[in-house]
Amino acid sequence: MLSDRDYRAVFEASPDAMLIVDSGGVIRDLNPQALSMFGWSREEMEGSRVDRLVPAASRSRHKRHRRRYAEAPRARPMGQGLELQAVRKDGTTFPVEISLSPGKLASGLEHVICTIRDITSWKRMRWLSRMKLKAAENERRHLSRELHDEFLQFLVAFKLRGKLLVDEADRKERERAWAVIADEILGAIQGVKQMIRGLGSPKLERQGLVSALATLFRDTRKVHGVKIRASVNLDWVADELDPVAVLALYRIVQAAVTNAATHAGVSEAAVIVRSEDGVIVAEIRDQGCGFELTDPGTARDEGHAGLAGMRERAELAGGSLTVRTSPGKGTTVRATVPMVSPGREP
Numbered sequence: 001m002l003s004d005r006d007y008r009a010v011f012e013a014s015p016d017a018m019l020i021v022d023s024g025g026v027i028r029d030l031n032p033q034a035l036s037m038f039g040w041s042r043e044e045m046e047g048s049r050v051d052r053l054v055p056a057a058s059r060s061r062h063k064r065h066r067r068r069y070a071e072a073p074r075a076r077p078m079g080q081g082l083e084l085q086a087v088r089k090d091g092t093t094f095p096v097e098i099s100l101s102p103g104k105l106a107s108g109l110e111h112v113i114c115t116i117r118d119i120t121s122w123k124r125m126r127w128l129s130r131m132k133l134k135a136a137e138n139e140r141r142h143l144s145r146e147l148h149d150e151f152l153q154f155l156v157a158f159k160l161r162g163k164l165l166v167d168e169a170d171r172k173e174r175e176r177a178w179a180v181i182a183d184e185i186l187g188a189i190q191g192v193k194q195m196i197r198g199l200g201s202p203k204l205e206r207q208g209l210v211s212a213l214a215t216l217f218r219d220t221r222k223v224h225g226v227k228i229r230a231s232v233n234l235d236w237v238a239d240e241l242d243p244v245a246v247l248a249l250y251r252i253v254q255a256a257v258t259n260a261a262t263h264a265g266v267s268e269a270a271v272i273v274r275s276e277d278g279v280i281v282a283e284i285r286d287q288g289c290g291f292e293l294t295d296p297g298t299a300r301d302e303g304h305a306g307l308a309g310m311r312e313r314a315e316l317a318g319g320s321l322t323v324r325t326s327p328g329k330g331t332t333v334r335a336t337v338p339m340v341s342p343g344r345e346p
C-alpha cells in the first residue's frame with residue numbers, strides 16, 4: 001500500500017504538468033513541471049485563479065466552459081476539436097493539450113486534476129510534415145503544368161505542321177518545312193533536358209519575357225493562322241520582374257492564346273500586357289464563340305487542364321485569374337501577378 005508521501009512523490013515526478021483546481025477555479029496544488037512550464041513560483045500560483053494561465057482573449061470562453069464542466073464533471077480531454085493555448089508569466093503563449101479528471105480529496109474538497117502537455121514540438125512536426133506533403137503536391141502539379149504547356153502545345157503544333165508537310169507537293173518547300181520541324185524537335189529535346197534539371201521554359205530563359213511573347217505570337221500566326229494584336233508594355237519593369245512572375249505570365253498568355261487560336265474560331269485575338277501599381281496585368285481577348293464555364297477540377301479530370309493550370313500559376317505567383325465568357329460572346333482571360341512573388345526572400 002502506498003503512503004500519502006508516496007503519492008505525493010508520484011505527483012511530483014509526473015512527466016506532465018499537473019494542477020489541482022477546486023470547483024471555484026482556484027489552483028490548490030501543482031507539481032514542479034507545472035511551475036517550470038508557466039514560470040511562476042509556487043507562492044504565486046497556489047491560491048490564484050487558473051484563468052491566469054489562459055490567454056486574455058479566451059478567458060471568458062474558458063470561464064463558461066469551466067462552469068459547465070463543474071455542473072457535470074467527468075474525465076475527458078479539454079477543448080476537443082479546439083486549438084488550446086496557455087500563457088506563461090512572461091506573456092508568451094504556447095499550444096497545449098489538457099486532460100481533466102474530477103475527484104474528491106480526503107478533506108471532502110471537490111477538485112479537478114488538470115494534466116497539461118506542451119505540444120509546441122508536436123505541432124511543429126505536424127506542420128513540417130504537412131509542408132512536405134504540400135511541397136510534393138506543388139512539385140507534381142508544376143511538372144504536370146510544364147508538360148502541358150511546353151510539350152502538349154509543341155505536339156499540337158507538330159501535328160499540324162506534319163500534316164502541312166505531307167500535303168506539300170513541292171520538294172524544296174517540303175525540305176524547308178521539314179527543317180523548321182527538325183529545329184523545333186531539337187528545341188523540344190532541349191526543353192525536356194532543361195525540365196529534367198527542374199528549370200523553367202528554355203525559350204523564356206533564352207529570350208526574356210517580351211521577346212519570348214513576340215515569338216509566341218509569331219508562331220501562333222504561323223501554326224494556327226491566327227493573328228495576335230499585341231500590346232506589351234513592360235519596358236520599364238522587365239528587368240525587375242521576379243522569375244516566378246515571369247514564368248507564370250508567359251505560361252498563362254501561352255495557354256490562353258492557344259485556346260483562342262484553337263477553340264474560339266477567330267482569325268485574330270488581342271493580348272495586352274502592362275504594369276500597374278506593382279502588378280502585371282495580362283489580358284487575352286477574342287471575339288469568338290465563347291463557352292460555358294465549368295468547374296476547373298472537373299474540367300481537368302476530363303482532360304482540359306489549360307484553364308485550371310492558368311489559375312494555379314497566377315495564384316502560386318501571388319496573383320489571380322478571371323475568365324469572362326459566355327456562348328457567342330467571346331472570351332477574356334485576365335491575369336494579375338505581383339512583380340515580386342510573395343514567397344521571395346526580401
Ligand SMILES: Nc1ncnc2c1ncn2[C@@H]1O[C@H](COP(=O)(O)OP(=O)(O)OP(=O)(O)O)[C@@H](O)[C@H]1O
Nearest residue numbers: 259260263264288290291303304305306307308331
Ligand atoms: N477562347 C476560347 N474560346 C472558346 N472556347 C474556349 C476558349 N478557351 C477555352 N475554351 C473552352 O474551354 C475548354 C477548356 O479549356 P482548357 O484550356 O482548360 O482545356 P483544353 O484547351 O480543352 O485542353 P488543354 O488541356 O490542352 O488546354 C476548351 O475545351 C474549350 O471548349
Ligand SMILES: [Mg+2]
Nearest residue numbers: 255259306307
Ligand atoms: Mg487549352
